[in-house]
Amino acid sequence: MKTTSHMVEKEIDDRAVLVSLITQKQKKNELLAEYSLQELVKLAETAGVQVLETMTQNKEAKDTKWFIGKGKVEELKLMLEELGGNTAIFDQELSGAQVRNLEAALDVKIIDRTQLILDIFAQRAKTREGIIQVELAQLSYLLPRLSGQGKNLSRLGGGIGTRGPGESKLETDRRHIRGRIDELKAQLEEVVRHRTLHRERRKKSGVFQVALVGYTNAGKSTLLKQLTQADVYIENQLFATLDPTSRTMVLPSGKEIVLTDTVGFIQNLPHDLVASFRATLEEANEADLILHVVDSSTDMRGEQMRVVQEVLEELGAHQKEQITIFNKIDLCPGPDLEMLSTEGEFMKMSAYTPEDLERLRITIENKLMGDSKEFRIPANKGDIIALMYRIGEVLETDVDGEDMIFKVRVNKEDYVKQAYLLVDYDQSVAKAEQDENEGESN
Numbered sequence: 001m002k003t004t005s006h007m008v009e010k011e012i013d014d015r016a017v018l019v020s021l022i023t024q025k026q027k028k029n030e031l032l033a034e035y036s037l038q039e040l041v042k043l044a045e046t047a048g049v050q051v052l053e054t055m056t057q058n059k060e061a062k063d064t065k066w067f068i069g070k071g072k073v074e075e076l077k078l079m080l081e082e083l084g085g086n087t088a089i090f091d092q093e094l095s096g097a098q099v100r101n102l103e104a105a106l107d108v109k110i111i112d113r114t115q116l117i118l119d120i121f122a123q124r125a126k127t128r129e130g131i132i133q134v135e136l137a138q139l140s141y142l143l144p145r146l147s148g149q150g151k152n153l154s155r156l157g158g159g160i161g162t163r164g165p166g167e168s169k170l171e172t173d174r175r176h177i178r179g180r181i182d183e184l185k186a187q188l189e190e191v192v193r194h195r196t197l198h199r200e201r202r203k204k205s206g207v208f209q210v211a212l213v214g215y216t217n218a219g220k221s222t223l224l225k226q227l228t229q230a231d232v233y234i235e236n237q238l239f240a241t242l243d244p245t246s247r248t249m250v251l252p253s254g255k256e257i258v259l260t261d262t263v264g265f266i267q268n269l270p271h272d273l274v275a276s277f278r279a280t281l282e283e284a285n286e287a288d289l290i291l292h293v294v295d296s297s298t299d300m301r302g303e304q305m306r307v308v309q310e311v312l313e314e315l316g317a318h319q320k321e322q323i324t325i326f327n328k329i330d331l332c333p334g335p336d337l338e339m340l341s342t343e344g345e346f347m348k349m350s351a352y353t354p355e356d357l358e359r360l361r362i363t364i365e366n367k368l369m370g371d372s373k374e375f376r377i378p379a380n381k382g383d384i385i386a387l388m389y390r391i392g393e394v395l396e397t398d399v400d401g402e403d404m405i406f407k408v409r410v411n412k413e414d415y416v417k418q419a420y421l422l423v424d425y426d427q428s429v430a431k432a433e434q435d436e437n438e439g440e441s442n
Helices: 030-046 070-083 096-106 113-124 128-148 150-154 174-204 220-228 271-276 278-286 301-315 334-339 354-369 382-390 412-441
Strands: 015-023 050-059 087-090 109-112 209-214 245-250 256-261 289-295 322-327 345-348 372-378 392-400 403-410
Touching: 015 030, 015 070, 030 050, 030 113, 050 070, 070 096, 087 113, 096 109, 096 128, 109 113, 113 128, 113 271, 128 174, 128 271, 174 278, 209 220, 209 278, 209 301, 220 245, 220 256, 220 289, 220 354, 271 278, 271 301, 278 301, 289 301, 289 354, 322 354, 345 354, 354 403, 372 382, 382 392, 382 403
Parallel strands: 015 050, 015 087, 087 109, 209 256, 209 289, 289 322, 322 345
Antiparallel strands: 245 256, 372 403, 392 403
């Protein structure tokens, strides 16, 4: 029996024209629209696409049938023929009907921003968890658009838009895809269960967890490597890190914590992707402290910070203790450097400067372990002396007559839990002093 294979000997290179629609609403912030298109160029290059040209269409609102309007579609067709393009990539999300109409009119592969990001994730996924999450996101995205994927699936050569689940899966009926989605969700639940057990184990052992979050290419992986000597993939490209990486980091006091690098965020991050990667992003939600890493060298840092905070809010992690790290200050112009500030705690640094890394370690330690406090305890109060070792890290001890002096870096959480014992002790000391004073006066 003869079977048909979708495999080809050689992939045809994607040569694309990139298209962006600026509506009347978006026109109020043209800088942001321009930045989004520049980002699309970087995304396309990251996916291995040859970018031939970019095209912008200003329009009151998107065209429900053609997205950019019939006239602009004809202009795009001429441009693709002239430049020898075989792909059109749109900066916004397209509906299934728009994909079908554009395919029929242009006779090229049609990709939107969401599909492009999903494709990059499909290329980068290496662990079982990452592969499951990417396939789940791709199938969730493609299911409602299945009838609009004809050209993408039948076009020989593969390339962007065809990686991940594979053509054979996408050509089957919706029922099969829904079944596959349920299967992937079940597998992901098992992964989540294991991850939760690991987290609980870490918490029981009293190990602090710190999560690095931030816009893609902000320097999170570099920071992880510099702070922990981790062997991680570092590249000046979007989404260089996909699978979360956790490493042990040693604080100045010698205490060990777990530092986790998470996947980078990006504006218009596909909802299906956030949903599928929720298990991975939960690292931020479970962390004792979040380090929000910002690329201080980009003019769009304010917008990037807003995007990160929006995703953290969606995850329910926006109320967590947070330090904003303005990274790459060595690439930031002087006047801009002076303007770097935000609400809450922040620091300016370069991940390649040892002094800055040491400052960051001290900042993390102070934030997690709290300030140092001094306690004077009678030497015969063994239970209270033992308490000193439970509420934090004893930095110094000294003897003054019949008392012991303890300098303790207080662990805020443990201090709050045990504070009632200190309150009881302080009250008993105060009462004893009062009785003593009353006895002397009599």
